[in-house]
Amino acid sequence: MSETKIRPVILSGGAGTRLWPLSRLDRPKPFISLVGGESLLQATARRAQAWGTPIIVTGADQAAAVAAQLPGATTLIEPCARSTAPAIALAALAEAEDTLLLVLPSDHHVTDEAAFRTAIERAAPLAERGWLATFGVTPHRAETGYGYIKAGAELAHGVFQAKRFAEKPDRATAEGFLAEGGWAWNSGIFLFRADAYLSALDRLAPEISNAVKSDRFAEAPALSVDKAVMEKADRVAVVPVDMGWSDIGSWDALHEIGPKDGRENVVTGAALAVDSRGCLVRSDGPTVVALGVEDLIIVATDRAVLVLPRGQSQRVKEALEALELQRDKGGQG
Amino acid sequence: MSETKIRPVILSGGAGTRLWPLSRLDRPKPFISLVGGESLLQATARRAQAWGTPIIVTGADQAAAVAAQLPGATTLIEPCARSTAPAIALAALAEAEDTLLLVLPSDHHVTDEAAFRTAIERAAPLAERGWLATFGVTPHRAETGYGYIKAGAELAHGVFQAKRFAEKPDRATAEGFLAEGGWAWNSGIFLFRADAYLSALDRLAPEISNAVKSDRFAEAPALSVDKAVMEKADRVAVVPVDMGWSDIGSWDALHEIGPKDGRENVVTGAALAVDSRGCLVRSDGPTVVALGVEDLIIVATDRAVLVLPRGQSQRVKEALEALELQRDKGGQG
Numbered sequence: 001m002s003e004t005k006i007r008p009v010i011l012s013g014g015a016g017t018r019l020w021p022l023s024r025l026d027r028p029k030p031f032i033s034l035v036g037g038e039s040l041l042q043a044t045a046r047r048a049q050a051w052g053t054p055i056i057v058t059g060a061d062q063a064a065a066v067a068a069q070l071p072g073a074t075t076l077i078e079p080c081a082r083s084t085a086p087a088i089a090l091a092a093l094a095e096a097e098d099t100l101l102l103v104l105p106s107d108h109h110v111t112d113e114a115a116f117r118t119a120i121e122r123a124a125p126l127a128e129r130g131w132l133a134t135f136g137v138t139p140h141r142a143e144t145g146y147g148y149i150k151a152g153a154e155l156a157h158g159v160f161q162a163k164r165f166a167e168k169p170d171r172a173t174a175e176g177f178l179a180e181g182g183w184a185w186n187s188g189i190f191l192f193r194a195d196a197y198l199s200a201l202d203r204l205a206p207e208i209s210n211a212v213k214s215d216r217f218a219e220a221p222a223l224s225v226d227k228a229v230m231e232k233a234d235r236v237a238v239v240p241v242d243m244g245w246s247d248i249g250s251w252d253a254l255h256e257i258g259p260k261d262g263r264e265n266v267v268t269g270a271a272l273a274v275d276s277r278g279c280l281v282r283s284d285g286p287t288v289v290a291l292g293v294e295d296l297i298i299v300a301t302d303r304a305v306l307v308l309p310r311g312q313s314q315r316v317k318e319a320l321e322a323l324e325l326q327r328d329k330g331g332q333g
Numbered sequence: 334m335s336e337t338k339i340r341p342v343i344l345s346g347g348a349g350t351r352l353w354p355l356s357r358l359d360r361p362k363p364f365i366s367l368v369g370g371e372s373l374l375q376a377t378a379r380r381a382q383a384w385g386t387p388i389i390v391t392g393a394d395q396a397a398a399v400a401a402q403l404p405g406a407t408t409l410i411e412p413c414a415r416s417t418a419p420a421i422a423l424a425a426l427a428e429a430e431d432t433l434l435l436v437l438p439s440d441h442h443v444t445d446e447a448a449f450r451t452a453i454e455r456a457a458p459l460a461e462r463g464w465l466a467t468f469g470v471t472p473h474r475a476e477t478g479y480g481y482i483k484a485g486a487e488l489a490h491g492v493f494q495a496k497r498f499a500e501k502p503d504r505a506t507a508e509g510f511l512a513e514g515g516w517a518w519n520s521g522i523f524l525f526r527a528d529a530y531l532s533a534l535d536r537l538a539p540e541i542s543n544a545v546k547s548d549r550f551a552e553a554p555a556l557s558v559d560k561a562v563m564e565k566a567d568r569v570a571v572v573p574v575d576m577g578w579s580d581i582g583s584w585d586a587l588h589e590i591g592p593k594d595g596r597e598n599v600v601t602g603a604a605l606a607v608d609s610r611g612c613l614v615r616s617d618g619p620t621v622v623a624l625g626v627e628d629l630i631i632v633a634t635d636r637a638v639l640v641l642p643r644g645q646s647q648r649v650k651e652a653l654e655a656l657e658l659q660r661d662k663g664g665q666g
Binding site: 021272274275283285286287288289290291292293296298300301302303304305306307308309312315316318319322323326 | 605607608616618619620621622623624625626629631633634635636637638639640641642645648649651652655656659
C-alpha cells in the first residue's frame with residue numbers, strides 16, 4: 001500500500017432531519033458527536049488519515065463548520081448542491097490522473113477500522129488498473145432503507161465483480177436478498193482512479209463532466225455516483241466488508257450501535273436512566289431523567305425535546321410536520 | 334355575610350419537590366402557573382378577595398416572589414419556618430380579636446368557587462361564636478396522602494362537629510373511611526376568630542403562643558395547626574364541601590384536573606402530543622414533542638426534563654436522588 005497514492009475525499013453535503021432535534025438545518029449530522037467525543041466528520045477524517053490528508057467537498061454554507069471541526073483541512077466548495085456524482089468530479093479534477101480517490105460519506109460510523117483498512121487494501125490493486133470499486137457492507141438484517149449490491153465472480157482475494165445494483169428494496173425483496181446470499185449494502189464508499197472516474201463520467205453522464213469541467217457546476221444534473229456511474233459502468237468491483245458499519249440514519253440505529261448499560265439503555269450527555277430499560281436517553285441541553293420507562297427514545301437539546309417509542313424513529317418527520325402545522329397556526333413551538 | 338369581618342390569611346411557606354423539575358427550591362409550587370395563566374398563589378389571593386385583602390404569611394426568602402406576583406399585598410414575614418400553627422399565630426396577633434381568620438394554603442386548586450364560598454358562609458356564624466371550623470373535601474378516592482376528618486353531629490345546616498381526625502391512612506383504612514361515609518379530606522383551610530385561635534393555642538400549645546407573643550418566634554415548636562390545636566380543641570367544626578379541590582400534589586394530580594384533548598392528553602406550554610394518549614406533556618422551556626406514546630408524564634424546563642409513566646409520579650424523588658448521586662460522583666447533571 002505504501003506505493004499507492006490514495007487521496008481520501010470526504011463528501012459533507014446535504015442535510016437531514018432524521019436525527020431531529022439534534023440534527024437541524026443549521027447543524028447537520030456530520031457535525032454532531034453521536035458516538036464518543038468526535039463528530040462523525042472528525043471520526044471520518046481521522047480514519048481517512050491512514051491514507052493521507054483528506055479533501056472535504058462541502059457546500060459554502062457548511063464550510064465554516066468544516067473549518068471549525070477540522071482546522072487546516074483541505075476543502076473544496078461545491079457552488080451548489082448537485083448530489084454526489086458532480087461533487088466527486090470536482091475532487092477528481094483537482095487531483096493527478098493516477099491518484100486513487102477514496103470517497104467517503106462524512107456521516108457514517110465504523111467500529112472495526114482494521115477491517116475497513118483491509119478492504120481498501122484489497123481493492124487498491126484493481127482500482128489502480130482502472131476498476132471502480134465499491135464497498136459492500138455485510139447485511140445483518142433485511143434493511144429496506146439501503147441500496148444493495150450483488151457480488152459476482154471473484155476478481156481477486158475478497159474482491160468481486162459487481163453483478164447487480166438494487167435500489168432500496170421492499171421487505172420481501174430484502175429478505176430474499178439475505179436468503180439468497182452474496183448481497184451487500186451499498187455503503188457509499190468508493191475507491192477509483194481520478195481518470196477512471198472522469199472517463200466513466202464522460203461516457204455515461206457527459207452532461208455532468210461537461211458542466212463541471214467548464215465551470216458551469218450548477219448546470220450539472222444532480223445525480224448520485226451510483227446512478228450516474230456505478231450502476232452502468234463496465235468494470236465495477238465490490239469488496240464485501242464487515243466493519244461494524246452504520247449510517248446512523250435514525251435514533252434506533254444509534255441505540256443499536258451505542259454503548260449499553262446493564263439494562264440495554266444508551267445514555268449520553270446530561271441524561272440519566274433510572275429503573276428504565278431499552279431506552280435511548282440523550283441530552284445536549286437540559287438534564288434529562290427517564291424514570292421507570294421502557295423502550296423509549298428521549299432526545300433533548302436546548303431548543304427541543306422528542307419522546308417516542310423505540311422502533312418508531314422513522315416517524316421523526318411526523319413530529320416536524322406537527323410543529324410546522326402548529327407554527328402555521330400561530331401557536332407555540 | 335356583609336356584617337362579618339373576615340380576613341383571609343394565605344400561608345405561603347415551605348418548599349416541595351413533588352412537581353420537579355417545575356418546582357424547585359428557588360421557585361416553589363405556589364409561584365408556578367399550573368392551571369391557566371395565574372400562579373396558584375395568585376388564584377388563591379383572587380378567591381380570597383371575595384372577603385377582603387388577604388394577608389400573606391411567608392418566609393423572607395419568598396417575600397420578593399410574593400411581592401412580584403401580588404403587587405401591594407399585605408405580607409407578614411415569618412422569622413423562620415415553624416410550620417403552620419406559629420405562622421397563623423403571627424396573623425392572629427396582627428388582627429383584631431373578633432376578626433374571622435380564613436386560613437388558606439397558597440398552593441391548592443379549586444374549580445367550584447361558588448361551593449367554596451357557600452361553605453365559608455355556612456361556617457362563619459359558628460366561627461363567630463368561637464368554634465374552630467375546618468373544611469373537609471368530599472373524598473373521591475381512597476387517597477392515602479391526606480389527613481381525614483370524621484363528621485359527627487350536625488351543628489348547623491351543612492356544619493358538623495368534628496368527631497375525629499385521622500392522619501394519612503394506609504390504603505385499607507382509607508377504603509374503610511370511604512365505605513363508612515362521613516369522612517372528608519382535611520383541606521388545610523380553616524375559619525376561626527383570632528382570639529379563639531389564640532386562646533386555644535394558649536391552652537393546648539402554650540410554648541407556641543409564648544414564643545410568638547414574646548418575639549421569640551424561632552423558639553416555637555414547628556407544629557401544624559392540626560397537631561397543635563384542631564385535633565385537641567373542644568369546639569371544632571367541619572364543613573364538608575365538594576368544590577373541585579386538588580392540592581396538585583403530583584404530576585398525576587395535574588393530569589387529573591387539567592384540560593384534556595380528545596385523547597386524554599393534558600398539553601401545556603411549548604408542547605405537542607402527536608398520536609399520543611393519556612399523557613401529561615408540559616414545557617416551560619424547549620419545545621417538547623411526544624410522538625406515538627401512551628400514559629407518560631413529560632415535563633420540561635430549560636434546566637431539566639423528566640419522563641416517567643403516568644400513575645407513578647410519586648417517584649419524582651427517585652429522579653432527584655439519582656441526580657444527587659450523580660453529582661456526588663462528579664458526573665453531569
